[in-house]
Amino acid sequence: MKWPQLLPLALHLVSIATASVPTESMEKALEPFKYNTFPLGTITATGWLHDQLELEANGLAGHLNDFYRFVAGSTWVGGDWEYSTLDEAAPYWFNYVVPLAWTIDDARLKAQAKEFLDYVLDHQAEDGWLGPEKTHQTRGIWARSLLFFGLVQYAQADPSETDRIVTAMHKFTILAHSMLKDNFTGLIENTTLGDEFDPYGFGLARAHELPMSLQWLYENYPRNNSEIIWETIELMFAGGVAGGKDWTTFFVEGVFPTLGTPYITTSSFTHGVNLAEGLRYPTVLYRMNGNSSLLDQTSLAVNLLTTYQSTLAGSITADEHLGGLSPERGSETCISVEMMFSMAYLYRFYGTNAYADRAERVAFNSLPAALSPNWWSHQYVQQVNQPWSRNLSAVPFANVNSYANSYGLEPNFPCCTVNHGQGYPKYVAASYVLEGDSHVIHALLGPETLSTKLATGNVTIACTTNYPFSGRLEYAITATTDISFSVRIPDWVNKTSSQYSLAAGSSKPLSSDSNNLQTFNLTKGTTRIAVELEMGIQVTESPANGTAAIYYGPLLYALDIDYNSTYHSPLSYSSLEPLPADQIVAQTHDYVLDPTSSWRYAIDPTSVTVQQVYDRDGQLQNPIWAKNATPFALFADAWLVPWEEDSGTAAVPPKYPNVTGSPSKIRLVPYGSAKLHIADFPIAVQSS
Ligand SMILES: *[C@@H]1O[C@H](CO)[C@@H](O)[C@H](O)[C@H]1NC(C)=O
Ligand SMILES: *[C@@H]1O[C@H](CO)[C@@H](O)[C@H](O)[C@H]1NC(C)=O
Ligand SMILES: *[C@@H]1O[C@H](CO)[C@@H](O)[C@H](O)[C@H]1NC(C)=O
Ligand SMILES: *[C@@H]1O[C@H](CO)[C@@H](O)[C@H](O)[C@H]1NC(C)=O
Ligand SMILES: *[C@@H]1O[C@H](CO)[C@@H](O)[C@H](O)[C@H]1NC(C)=O
Ligand SMILES: *[C@@H]1O[C@H](CO)[C@@H](O)[C@H](O)[C@H]1NC(C)=O
Ligand SMILES: *[C@@H]1O[C@H](CO)[C@@H](O)[C@H](O)[C@H]1NC(C)=O
Ligand SMILES: *[C@@H]1O[C@H](CO)[C@@H](O)[C@H](O)[C@H]1NC(C)=O
Ligand SMILES: *[C@@H]1O[C@H](CO)[C@@H](O)[C@H](O)[C@H]1NC(C)=O
Ligand SMILES: *[C@@H]1O[C@H](CO)[C@@H](O)[C@H](O)[C@H]1NC(C)=O
Ligand SMILES: *[C@@H]1O[C@H](CO)[C@@H](O)[C@H](O)[C@H]1NC(C)=O
Numbered sequence: 001m002k003w004p005q006l007l008p009l010a011l012h013l014v015s016i017a018t019a020s021v022p023t024e025s026m027e028k029a030l031e032p033f034k035y036n037t038f039p040l041g042t043i044t045a046t047g048w049l050h051d052q053l054e055l056e057a058n059g060l061a062g063h064l065n066d067f068y069r070f071v072a073g074s075t076w077v078g079g080d081w082e083y084s085t086l087d088e089a090a091p092y093w094f095n096y097v098v099p100l101a102w103t104i105d106d107a108r109l110k111a112q113a114k115e116f117l118d119y120v121l122d123h124q125a126e127d128g129w130l131g132p133e134k135t136h137q138t139r140g141i142w143a144r145s146l147l148f149f150g151l152v153q154y155a156q157a158d159p160s161e162t163d164r165i166v167t168a169m170h171k172f173t174i175l176a177h178s179m180l181k182d183n184f185t186g187l188i189e190n191t192t193l194g195d196e197f198d199p200y201g202f203g204l205a206r207a208h209e210l211p212m213s214l215q216w217l218y219e220n221y222p223r224n225n226s227e228i229i230w231e232t233i234e235l236m237f238a239g240g241v242a243g244g245k246d247w248t249t250f251f252v253e254g255v256f257p258t259l260g261t262p263y264i265t266t267s268s269f270t271h272g273v274n275l276a277e278g279l280r281y282p283t284v285l286y287r288m289n290g291n292s293s294l295l296d297q298t299s300l301a302v303n304l305l306t307t308y309q310s311t312l313a314g315s316i317t318a319d320e321h322l323g324g325l326s327p328e329r330g331s332e333t334c335i336s337v338e339m340m341f342s343m344a345y346l347y348r349f350y351g352t353n354a355y356a357d358r359a360e361r362v363a364f365n366s367l368p369a370a371l372s373p374n375w376w377s378h379q380y381v382q383q384v385n386q387p388w389s390r391n392l393s394a395v396p397f398a399n400v401n402s403y404a405n406s407y408g409l410e411p412n413f414p415c416c417t418v419n420h421g422q423g424y425p426k427y428v429a430a431s432y433v434l435e436g437d438s439h440v441i442h443a444l445l446g447p448e449t450l451s452t453k454l455a456t457g458n459v460t461i462a463c464t465t466n467y468p469f470s471g472r473l474e475y476a477i478t479a480t481t482d483i484s485f486s487v488r489i490p491d492w493v494n495k496t497s498s499q500y501s502l503a504a505g506s507s508k509p510l511s512s513d514s515n516n517l518q519t520f521n522l523t524k525g526t527t528r529i530a531v532e533l534e535m536g537i538q539v540t541e542s543p544a545n546g547t548a549a550i551y552y553g554p555l556l557y558a559l560d561i562d563y564n565s566t567y568h569s570p571l572s573y574s575s576l577e578p579l580p581a582d583q584i585v586a587q588t589h590d591y592v593l594d595p596t597s598s599w600r601y602a603i604d605p606t607s608v609t610v611q612q613v614y615d616r617d618g619q620l621q622n623p624i625w626a627k628n629a630t631p632f633a634l635f636a637d638a639w640l641v642p643w644e645e646d647s648g649t650a651a652v653p654p655k656y657p658n659v660t661g662s663p664s665k666i667r668l669v670p671y672g673s674a675k676l677h678i679a680d681f682p683i684a685v686q687s688s
Pocket of ligand 7: 457
């Protein structure tokens, strides 16, 4: 019998024929980003932002792997703790500990990340599966999306691990491809087979997340596997569509909800965290199919969100489903960090100023508000008007419990415990971007330093600034090559009254281009640039409700309510009983913040003034997001007015309350530093 020998020969001929065709001509190109990122670790933080990252590393996020049952005892590392069948806790941790460790060059955290990497890669199954699951019923793909985010960052930060990481990713992708082709196994549960890896469809609604990392693999390390990678991405999207989770059907006028619960029908699309992630969906898909209506849908999605479902602090109102514009409703901490990641991703793709502004607004307002100054406790949901933080006597939220606005270890649900850490490390990593070979843009402003090797030479750009607590950005740039350098000018900046100066030269008004970039063409050597952004008070009014919000620069300002802070041992999110001693550490507390000053103020929004309350030679306090720590305060004329309570918290503000008598001056501080706050103020109407 000669047949068996012919078959391998024929295959051999086929593979030679295939190999003789240049691979590039066969491969489809992904639609490109407008800007590229720099490898993780080439951007570091200084000043207050570095302090925040150190606090994070020394706080809860940096210690989960030492004691937290869902990370240290995760099934991913041989334990048996998971808070859901998604098995997502340890991959969430990995997704942020990698950028945190490399951004602050922290040996302890790098070692923890390395230990996890080794364990996971060393335990990769024969068939390519990554993670602890062994059966059809338990093998859901979703948590691999988080793992892959961590792996991609790791591969960029530590080239000595890249090959091994990429090999594991390929092996998994080939398996995922075969699973997905088999009726979307691992993405859509088959209940006939007893599947229970994603009972609420979270992974299914986030089917575009794995593709983000697969697109990176496709572009950087395709290894003759391009077709499989491409098809795997298509299958993920097709599975999402088959499972009824096509976000392009939701980002449509008339479909996108203009109200919050209980006036809307909830679905995967109305879930706040899903939605924050779903904002990336049309763009990830566009990179595959070039369907330009997806571009319009992205801006429509962000506009609809801003008009109908956003908080004044930049995030999404959702507890856990959409809550409209009510300052009484909650906004989950996971939403803040996912919004930051989405907005940085969208800015990188489109260069649209509003996306970067939105990333900054969340980074400087919503995120810090959700955290205690020392980074050891966090809320599950924050309220824009939050007169107290404790177990509420009723529930003003749709689908979270009365304990959810407490600062603690795992209030309401542990996902924010394991996910809050990605915010600032990824913000810093996305702060500078590259256009072409040698155009560097400072996109997400703050005290950040880029030190990298471009195609044409080396460059270091150090931005010294107290931004967002000051509008002055001082750049020291050293380059061995000519470069273009741009500073992104936020939309709120008054360009006429803002200036820049080169070296010791005279100041000139800003002249940013249509992309809102103030660009400098620099010859090699050392250059100093100063940019002075006029912060300016901005008042936004909501005429329908008679309320006003006050911003100064990128910061939302809020009434700083005094409080009595007490704490007790952390409660289990599920039993609401104290956790056993071996599941906590000395620093973990759940707090009760009771107000000790008045909060029922209506203001005259035209009366707001600004005052520097301390200088300290330009040195900021650490921690900065703490009471009395920030250098500027605003003052407004205010009157105490009748203001009801509702569902255990402050009701929506009274509409245009009438006031008489002379006002008192109230002091407003950055929202992120005021753990009890009012930021959506009733507008007082003075009787004449
Ligand atoms: C896939 O689904 C289709 C339609 O539900 C069904 O006919 C087919 O048997 C399924 N295949 C497998 C392998 O489960
Ligand atoms: C679920 O699995 C059963 C048994 O293999 C199969 O007949 C059915 O088609 C599957 N359903 C889907 C939707 O894949
Ligand atoms: C791709 O395939 C060709 C031909 O089989 C081989 O020479 C090459 O080493 C492969 N490249 C990679 C990155 O695996
Ligand atoms: C492009 O995407 C939109 C949804 O955003 C869809 O309605 C339309 O059919 C798509 N067009 C093509 C050619 O696929
Ligand atoms: C306006 O008030 C209504 C209730 O009277 C509330 O549902 C809505 O969320 C409020 N909107 C804003 C922007 O505060
Ligand atoms: C929290 O308050 C609710 C009432 O809103 C009460 O039923 C519950 O027992 C309280 N829980 C704790 C842990 O105090
Ligand atoms: C750029 O930096 C690398 C080290 O990262 C160094 O080896 C190289 O010589 C530098 N190039 C120039 C032109 O200074
Ligand atoms: C911008 O600044 C200029 C110069 O100080 C001033 O005249 C103008 O009114 C400002 N514009 C706005 C919108 O505040
Ligand atoms: C910088 O150089 C580019 C191309 O050489 C030119 O188009 C641009 O106008 C220059 N920009 C400035 C601010 O000088
Ligand atoms: C703060 O709360 C504690 C415990 O409830 C109480 O003993 C103390 O008197 C309170 N202090 C103030 C200033 O309200
Ligand atoms: C304020 O006073 C005017 C005039 O007396 C009255 O018409 C209006 O209803 C009052 N508004 C409120 C909110 O009480």
